[in-house]
Amino acid sequence: LAKTTQPISMDSYEGQEVNITCSHNNIATxxxxxxxxxxxxxxxxxxxxxxxxxxxxxxxxxxxxxxxKSSTLSLPxxxxxxxxxxxxLVGDTLTGGGNKLTFGTGTQLKVEL
Amino acid sequence: NAGVTxxxxxxxxxxxxxxxxxxxxxMNHNSMYWYRQxxxxxxxxxxxxxxxxxxxxxxxxxxxxxxxxxxxxxSLRLESAAPSQTSxxxxxxxxxxxxxxxxxxxxxxxRLTVL
Numbered sequence: 001l002a003k004t005t006q007p008i009s010m011d012s013y014e015g016q017e018v019n020i021t022c023s024h025n026n027i028a029t030x031x032x033x034x035x036x037x038x039x040x041x042x043x044x045x046x047x048x049x050x051x052x053x054x055x056x057x058x059x060x061x062x063x064x065x066x067x068x069k070s071s072t073l074s075l076p077x078x079x080x081x082x083x084x085x086x087x088x089l090v091g092d093t094l095t096g097g098g099n100k101l102t103f104g105t106g107t108q109l110k111v112e113l
Numbered sequence: 114n115a116g117v118t119x120x121x122x123x124x125x126x127x128x129x130x131x132x133x134x135x136x137x138x139x140m141n142h143n144s145m146y147w148y149r150q151x152x153x154x155x156x157x158x159x160x161x162x163x164x165x166x167x168x169x170x171x172x173x174x175x176x177x178x179x180x181x182x183x184x185x186x187x188s189l190r191l192e193s194a195a196p197s198q199t200s201x202x203x204x205x206x207x208x209x210x211x212x213x214x215x216x217x218x219x220x221x222x223x224r225l226t227v228l
Contacts, residue, residue, distance in 0.1 A: 036217075043117075043203045043219025044156070087155065102172070103148070103155040 004088045009108040018075045020107050022088030025069050033064060033071045036087045038106070044087060048073070075109075083111045115139055117220035119204050125226045126194045134189040134223050136204030144207040145187035146171075146217065147179060149200040156203060162187055194227045201225070 005023040012018045024033070032051050036044035048055055050062040050071070061074040075082055085106040120135045138145065143164045148156040148171075158171030162181040176198060178190045187206075191198060204220040 034216075041222070043205070043222055044217070045219070046216040049216070103157070105153075105155045 003102070004090055004104050006086075006088050006104060006107045008105065009110070011110050011112065012078055013112055014079050015077050018078050018082070018109060018111075020073045020075075020086055020088075020109070021070055022073070023070045024088070024090045027068050027090050031090045033062065033068075034089045034091070035060070035062065035073045036089065036103075038085045038087065044103070047086075078109075078111045080111050080113070082109060084109060117204055117206055117218050119202075119220035119223050121223060122221065123224050125228065126191075127228050128195060130194050130227075131190065131192050132194065133191075134202055134204075134225075135186070136188065136220060137186045138204075138206040138218070139185065140206060140208065140218065141184065142206035142208045142218070143184075145181065146205040146207070147177070147187070147189045148203045148205065149173065149198075150203060150222075151200050159189065159202075191225075194225075196227045199225060199227045 010020060032049055034049040035047045037047050038044040048057055048060050048062045050064050052064050052068060055062045063072045073086060085108050087103050087106040089103060117138045124132060126132060146161045147159040149159055150156045157173050159173055159177050160168055160171055160179040162168045165181055165184045168179050168181055180188045182188060187204065202223045202225060205217040207217045
């Protein structure tokens, strides 16, 4: 089970780009990297998932270097509503099951005016 | 399409009481999960069910039991509640039928206090 390490917190201002990096040194060949967002008093919500290189959707981009030992979630032009906890997960999505997925403590992003 | 629903939203129990948290999903997902989240902490997996008829322990199963009643429903039972089980409980489901995706859909949570 690949363990992840993220910064505990980050601060930013509206309109800036925010990059949150996650380390997963012992990621396995079949593991995908997934990011979730959680607002207070709500369940986590899927943001983006990738295996290698770059993935982009309407919400964020995910950059994964060739060695896959880290990944960076990029949020373009953040707003106050992006204030949340962001979790990086690494796990094997092909074999199913739940015990291969671990939520760490996440990164608390605070966006100010 | 309601997604994942949980009942109740709030519950207060006395030590030693029992209760069942209900979870249902209408997305025809195979896998379902129960997590707990303590203040300032990430989510910890209690139990999961990879498919109808199967259940397995997660990271923190002690003090809990689960039932996968059918494909839609996955319940979590506390037989004898303890203050250490005060937490927010989240149910989630995942469509494991699609490779290369791991989107878990979460319910709104149940906030449980054990006095």
